[in-house]
Amino acid sequence: MLAVHPSGAIGAAAGRAEVEELFRGGAGSWQGFRVVRGPGAVAVAMADRGAVALVTADALVPGVDVVPVDGHDPLRAPEAYPVTAEVGVGAGARPGRVVTSLWTGDVMLGRRVGAAMAGTGNWELPFAQTADRLSAAALTVGNLECTLSKEGRATHGGDSFGADPRALAGVRRAGYDILTLGNNHLGDYGDAALVRTVAVARGEGFATTGAGESIAAARDPARVEAGGLRFVVLAFDAVGESPEAGPASPGVVWLRMPPITGPLAAADLAAVEQSVRAARASADVLVVVPHWGREYSHRPVADQYTVAHRLVEAGADAVIGMHQHWVQPIEVYRGRPVVHGLGNFVFDMTFSEQVQQAVVVELVHWGRTLKSIRALPVRIGTGGVPRFLDPAGAEGRGILATVWG
Template identity: 30%
Template sequence: MSISRSDKHKQQKSRRKRRMKRLLILNGVLAGLIIVFAVLLWGNNNGLWNNGAGRTPEVAERHNPSNANNHGQADSGNGQNQNQEEQPPQDNSSLPDQDDSVQNPGGLSGDGTDTPLNPEENSLTPEQQPASPQYGGQGEVLLAFVGDILLAGSVQKKLDEEGFDYPYAKSLSYLADADLTAGNLESPFTTRGTPAEGKQFVFKGKPESLPALKEAGFDVVTLANNHTLDMGVEGLLDTMKHLDKAGIPYVGAGNNDTEAFAPVILESKGIKVAYIGISRVVPNVEWKAEKYRAGVAETYDTTRAKAAIERAKQEADLVVVMVHWGVERADHPENYQRNFAREYIDAGADLVIGSHPHVLQGFEQYKGKWIAYSMGNFIFNMTSNEKSAETGVLDAKCSRSGDCQMRLHPMKAVASQPALLEGEEAQALLRRIESISYGVQIDAEGNLSSRSQRGGLQ
């Protein structure tokens, strides 16, 4: 049976119509899928599908009445060599700090000669709050703290060999799982600058190491210490710039004294936490921030610090004071440290976290508020001094009202890499810290309580 040319034409036209129809349907399906994917992506970026999990702070704001230099949000990481004394290279950058600072430079007030305190006095305990079944319960925020972080000197050599994330590998969960994590950043980060004169140890970190610090979980750092201006004002300004670029808020230093004393206020779980950084270890009076001079916030006199605390308390639920003070390698705080801590708390501080001695010191509770006199080294050059390798992460699970349950996770740094201690090693370190604390008990899990108080973090 033959088919006419017109019939063939009709059949071909019909087939073309069917193919066109199928093509239109297929294109419609693909367009629909693209639209659905775009909506899902937009919703994820704008937090519509976020169930509240995760540790990124909801707010990271640097409060500055002069509005001169606001700084943004932050987070994370870096390492060093085993427990042996290091020989100083020519630039003296690979040795640990050996108290090259002046405890009271000319022009700064405060002599620290307070009357010795009775360890049992003024350790007032509030009503104990019931423990929640897990961290970050309803109406609570989990804050984590570490001591000195040095990403320079011989630690830098380890970073160059192992990578910038090396120091955090064995402590990462304790840093990143907290709602907010803070530490003392013990060096400038710059590729230029003039080394400070008259200092035995001058440090200089690589700016490329800062993104790893954020990724490890750090939300804020203090620059109020005796190494921030090791490379001069130029190095300090570069450090602030690189921290801003990495998204890590900082306290304790600024372009002027207003900025240096200004808090960073972070919000997590609906609770606002203000961080303030101050130092009573300033190598030279010219490091002190002034109205027209960049520098650090000092606390040889408590007046400015207390005023900053009072202002922060009006804007935040919790106020954390991170203070650089004390004597290196000393197990106990100086009398002025205990007096100053009380003054900070009386002004409105909810937590006082100390650094600088390079060893862990004890804890104390005053009017229901906790004081950690020194968190020791966290990431630092290694020496033969075993106590300088003892470290840890301090957890504070705090309610909006400022009641905090404290827990110390005992660690030891090997080759500038902190790792959790277990078994008898952990218990021995916890017992030692308890023995140098004031009216404080530390149980086998690292929970802190006053001698009249039981319980802790679950």
């Protein structure tokens, strides 16, 4: 396989004959890339955007992507890949069962998005251009950035996000399995609406995490089996605004940290780390979803790195964050991906290009082994309706350049 830095895989393609020639011969370059071989080749490709690693599948790790050969993706459909080689049996050496999961940013079904659904009578409208692709994954996860009840007083004025529960028809059509609720808008209509939102989402068959009628309920992970893997997801809110759940009071899981809720609170972080450690034994794949960071910025705040790295060290397989409304970089720490900001997904913001651009992240597992993280560029159009972009197109390339920058 030809493994390159993810930015180098955009629009790249190869033919079977040229790949076989590279393996047989000793060519030092391919399509402008410097060819590296042998132990450590993948690490070189991760660090050097001008290098391509010529390797077998057992060497692939998150942080590189692979070039399709004759139109076949060796990670998502290894059985159809036309170039094979014998390798020793080991972790990740054989494909096993391929399991893909998709992770989207904020899904806001109120305000103008809700008005468009109500006006047309089409409660699946926000997912009209993405439902087929989202539902094709073994698991689909997103952050529900609104309440499903308006039974209390609006606490954010015009920025109070409340949705009609009928809007969950589109969420269901798009194949979502888990909705994270640890965010700064779940409290927009008070405690009763928050509790009602959790109940409605779960009553419609979605697993939730990050909010509940007490801190114990809010910390309870979402658990879904998909593709034979036990996925476990935790979520927290570092932005505040929604009430902090207490021993007997409803709210969301808080983690106080810059730039909004104060200096990094050691006790809050320790509590989330403990949740990760407690969930680890029952998970094949354990992901933490933070709501964090500075709005309208491509740059993570320093403590995003600190918190993410601590969560990976506690046992998280991935950290996938959002809230900023702009995309932020992806890093790989100790072999595990950290997505600092997915951007919006379903949202009615239109005041800048950046708030209408996003990524959906795809994790590709071979059995329990994570082989790849991919960023799929998205444009949010009229009415807050997103669509997937061609990664090789001008806008798709621009978004991915920021994510992998």
